[in-house]
Amino acid sequence: MRAGQDDQLTWLQQYVGALAAIVLAFALCETALAQATRVKPPVPTGVDPGGIAIALIATGIDYTHPEIKDRLARDGEGEVIGYDLIDNDNRPYAATSLPENHDGAVDTLLARRILSTYRHARLVPVRVDPNDKVMLARALAFTATTPARIVAVPLWGESRETWEFFQQAADQVPDHLLILPAGNADAVAQGRAQFPAALNLKGALIVAAVNETTERGTLARPGAPRIDALMLGRGGSWFPGIVPTAADATEAVALAAGLAACTQHGKAPLGAQELREQLLALAVRKEGPRETPVLDPLCLYGGTRY
Structure with missing residues (x-):
């Protein structure tokens, strides 16, 4: 019996040791993720590129990315026109080295989508906590102090309360075209309210991706929510392989902003x-x-792609 008990004890010790190693590994990953989020590189030096300004209210971008750094809107002294409302500085950063499902990496992709749709755009990035209702309103108010009159907001949720102050701020900027996502495609198809789209802001343009919307029969459903425009999905453009296309409502926001x-x-x-x-x-x-209008995000005039 003694030998059997020793074997059980050894097995238990090994099991506990392995479990502790797994917990430690997860803790180290979380620490690395937190550090990657906190460490913010300086904004690359540069001058204002000119062109039409587009504000992107999101969870942060990698402004050092080669497709972004030269298209940042800047003031006369070369300082970036943008803001991080979480850290209260002008470095609205999120690393692209984080896992693909991390918001920061996604929003860097959206910034690139905007700039690839219209190559003469300049970007005004604004970083927010999408669950902070005051911060969302402050972000929109900040855009009124910038050259941007097109504002892309690729964020959504199911809480009206989170977006109430944003609605009040929107009433104060009637000269801004707010481009908002219809929301989660499954939720929209099921009739669940998605905000800020469900606020029915008068001056907003609410967009979705055509594929995920039509496949779910959303447009034909009685009492379907408001969708002002659909962006062509992958493979749907008249110029496949050349024109970026929308996989979901967040990408639809980015492409619609560039096309605007x-x-x-x-x-x-x-x-x-x-x-x-x-x-x-x-x-x-x-x-x-x-x-519902379907838009192809091809920026083309006189045979020249802009």
Whole structure:
């Protein structure tokens, strides 16, 4: 019996040791993730690139990325026009080396989508905590102090309370075109309210990806939520392989923002409502009983891609 007890004790010690090693590994990963999030590199030096400004209110971007660093909006002294409302500085950073499902990495991709849709855009990045209702409103108020009049907000949730102050802030910036996601495609198809889209902001453009919307029959459902425009999905563009396309509502926001800026190329600044109307007039077709416009994010004039 003694030998059997010793074997059991040895097995138990090995099991506890292995479990402790797993817990330690998870703790180290969390620590590394936290450190990667906290360590913020300096903004690369540069000058304002000019062009139409687009604000991106999100969870932070990697502003050192080669596709982004030269397209950051800057003031006359070369300081970036952007803000981190979490850390209260002008470095709205999130590392792209984090796992793909981390918000920061996703938002860097969205920034690149904006800039690849309209190559003359300049970016005004704003970092927020998407669950902080005061911060969301402050972010929108901050954009009013910048050159941006197109504001991409690729965030959503199911809590109206989180977005109430944002709604009040939106009322104060009627000259801004707010581009918002319809929300989670499954939730929208099931009729669950998604905010801020469900606030029905008058001056906003609510967008979704055409594939994930039509596949779920969302547009044909009685009482379907408001969707103002659909962005072509992967493989749906008239110019596949050249034009970026939307996989979901967040990418639809980015592409719609770039296309909105493209609509103003070489023109006098447009008011938010006029810009919204001109953008919707670019529809390549319409879907569903409401004839929802479908937009191809191709920025092309006179044979030249902008």
